[in-house]
Amino acid sequence: MSVIESMKEGDVRRGREYECTDDDFVGIVRVTEVGGGMVYYSGDADGFSVMREFVRAYRPYPSSKN
16 A cells, blocks of 8 residues: 555454554554444554544554455
C-alpha cells in the first residue's frame, strides 16, 4: 500500500498488526475482532475504535504477514 493510497475498511483483518499514524501515539496493535462497525485491538494500546476512525489512524505494520 503506497503512502498516497489510503487503507479502506475492507483492509482491516483480525490477527493483523497495525501501526498508528498519529504523531501523539507511537505504537503497534493487533486486531482481535472486527464487527458491527467496530475494531477491537490489543498491544501497545488495548481497546476499540469505530472502524472509520481506525482506518484514518492506523496502517498495516510492514512485518505483519497475517
